[in-house]
Amino acid sequence: MSTLSSETSASDANNRSFWMPGNYQRTVKRTEDAFQACNDIVACFQERARVERQYAQQLSEWSNKWKPVVDSTPLYGSLLKAWQCFLSSADRLANLHGSVCRSLVSEDGNQVRTWQRDSFHKKLFGGFKESQDIDTGFARAQKPWAKKLKKLDKARRAYHKVSRKEQAAKEREAHAQGNPDVAIDKQKKIQEEREVAQQEAEKVRARYEKILEEVNRYAPRYMEEMESVFDQSQEEERKRIVFLKQAFLSIHKHLDVTTNESVKAVYSELNNTLLAIDEQEDLRWWKNTHGPGMPTDWPHFQEWIPEKKVKKGKKVVEKKQELIEKSVMIGGVRVRSLYDYVGQETDELSFKAGEEFLKIEDEDDQGWCRGKKDDGWEGLYPANYVEVV
Numbered sequence: 001m002s003t004l005s006s007e008t009s010a011s012d013a014n015n016r017s018f019w020m021p022g023n024y025q026r027t028v029k030r031t032e033d034a035f036q037a038c039n040d041i042v043a044c045f046q047e048r049a050r051v052e053r054q055y056a057q058q059l060s061e062w063s064n065k066w067k068p069v070v071d072s073t074p075l076y077g078s079l080l081k082a083w084q085c086f087l088s089s090a091d092r093l094a095n096l097h098g099s100v101c102r103s104l105v106s107e108d109g110n111q112v113r114t115w116q117r118d119s120f121h122k123k124l125f126g127g128f129k130e131s132q133d134i135d136t137g138f139a140r141a142q143k144p145w146a147k148k149l150k151k152l153d154k155a156r157r158a159y160h161k162v163s164r165k166e167q168a169a170k171e172r173e174a175h176a177q178g179n180p181d182v183a184i185d186k187q188k189k190i191q192e193e194r195e196v197a198q199q200e201a202e203k204v205r206a207r208y209e210k211i212l213e214e215v216n217r218y219a220p221r222y223m224e225e226m227e228s229v230f231d232q233s234q235e236e237e238r239k240r241i242v243f244l245k246q247a248f249l250s251i252h253k254h255l256d257v258t259t260n261e262s263v264k265a266v267y268s269e270l271n272n273t274l275l276a277i278d279e280q281e282d283l284r285w286w287k288n289t290h291g292p293g294m295p296t297d298w299p300h301f302q303e304w305i306p307e308k309k310v311k312k313g314k315k316v317v318e319k320k321q322e323l324i325e326k327s328v329m330i331g332g333v334r335v336r337s338l339y340d341y342v343g344q345e346t347d348e349l350s351f352k353a354g355e356e357f358l359k360i361e362d363e364d365d366q367g368w369c370r371g372k373k374d375d376g377w378e379g380l381y382p383a384n385y386v387e388v389v
Contacts, residue, residue, distance in 0.1 A: 019226070021146040024138040027233050031120070031131035034240050038116040041244070042109050045251055049104035052097045059094035063087045077282030078273075085273040089266045096262055103254040112247055119240070130236060137229035145222040148215045155208040159201070166201040169194035285339050288384050295367030295382045332358030332372060335386040349379035356389060 017023060070083050121129040173194045176182040182190075257263045287293040336356045343350040349371050351357065361370035363383040371386075372378045 018230075019223070021142060021149065024142065024226070024230075025135075027230065028131050028135045028138065030233070030237060031128055031134065034237070035116065035120045035128065037244075038112055041247070042112050045104050046109060048255075049101045049109075052101040052104065056094040056097040056101065059090045059097070063090040063094070077285050078277045079282060082274050082277050085270050089270045092262070092266050096257065096260065096266075100254050100257070104251065108247060108251050108254065111250065115243055115247075119243075134229060134233045134236075137232065138226065141222065141225035141229055145218065148211075148218060152208075152211050152215050155204075155211045159204045159208040162197065162201040162204045166194070166197040169197040288382075289339065293384055295384070297366050332360040334389040335359045335371070336389050337386050339385055341381060341385050343379060343381075345380075347379050349373065349377065349381045351381070359386070359388075 018027070067087055070080070070087060073080065073083070075083060119130075123129055123132065169190070173187075173190050176187045176190045179187075284293075334356060335358070337351045337353055339353050341349070341351055349357070351373070355373075357371050357373040359369050360372050360378070363369045367383050368380045369383045369386075370378065371381050
């Protein structure tokens with residue numbers, strides 16, 4: 001049972017061998033398979049590009065949805081900046097994934113398409129010139145071999161046929177010998193039939209061996225010609241593999257955001273913003289903006305000042321009461337703002353946290369100073385909103 005199975009397996013392997021007639025077609029078909037693989041690669045990563053685009057859109061939609069909520073949140077200071085940084089990071093990542101989408105389509109997809117167009121030349125009636133050239137080369141190399149194999153197979157079958165005939169004659173002769181029921185003349189005739197079968201088998205065997213010798217003598221030439229065509233096919237396949245390897249590496253480069261410096265910058269900035277959350281600074285800002293640290297015009301005696309009469313038609317402009325006594329500073333003192341401040345009146349300064357400018361007048365009894373920005377703009381500001389540089 002196992003012997004029969006082993007012989008069958010060996011026979012199947014031989015029938016599948018590259019050297020057997022027609023089995024080179026798998027190698028020929030490799031060209032068409034590579035062309036289809038290019039189509040599949042482009043389609044695959046175009047779909048991935050759509051995923052990247054949809055992700056970018058979803059990031060933008062998420063950020064836009066939550067911006068109004070975050071802007072109106074009761075959170076403030078560094079905690080508010082941290083939350084806002086999540087949204088700005090999403091906007092930057094949306095741009096990044098949008099660029100990944102464009103790269104997959106315009107760079108990688110076009111690169112594969114261009115190479116495919118240059119490497120595969122379609123024939124008028126179907127197929128490709130490259131696969132036809134390989135097929136023609138194999139067919140030309142295998143044609144004499146196939147004929148010889150066919151001739152050898154015919155000789156083998158003829159030899160096996162006469163061998164069975166000879167074996168049957170030998171068995172009849174062995175059965176007749178010593179059998180009293182078989183006449184002497186009959187035994188002699190059976191013997192003559194066995195001799196004729198034996199002679200015929202020897203003659204057919206000699207022809208079979210001669211043809212086999214011719215086949216074996218031709219085999220090296222056949223192998224050389226087939227391997228020559230196969231090497232051409234291998235070289236074409238090598239070029240395809242090398243190109244597709246580079247194409248895959250290019251796709252990987254575009255998809256691998258872990259090495260992208262802009263992504264690193266996004267998350268580094270986000271991390272730094274989160275680490276910069278300072279409860280003490282936020283509490284101090286709240287105290288100075290909405291708590292006891294706010295500048296207040298405490299009650300004091302105010303002298304009555306008669307209103308100035310103006311001509312009819314002119315607009316009366318209200319201004320903040322200037323200090324009666326001001327200490328004018330020569331050259332001014334350089335200060336840095338601790339918080340954002342938006343002036344409520346036209347004679348007040350507006351500035352961002354960290355901005356520097358000159359203090360040109362000392363603080364009055366209401367907690368106001370006069371400052372001058374580098375662009376020449378002057379105005380009042382809360383004294384406790386700045387520190388001396």
